[in-house]
Amino acid sequence: MPRALRVSVDHALCVGNGTCLTIAPHVFKHNEYRQSEVIDPAGDPEAAILRAAGNCPVSAISVVVADTNDQLFP
DSSP states (O other): OOOOEEEEEOTTTOOOOOHHHHHOTTTEEEOTTSOEEESOTTSSOHHHHHHHHHTOTTOOEEEEETTTOOEEEO
């Protein structure tokens, strides 16, 4: 069973590049300000979520293991 993740986007940093939506389209969507937001942290595999976070040009995405608070990204 995949581990539960907490995924968040810092809107003070997000520039709406959209790379995360391309890599993990079931986890992220654009809001009305064209910034990414999380719609389902379990929507795509963990590897895709981490790849999306790692490809964010402004490092606006953080990923944490929900039950241990271990920081996976950044």
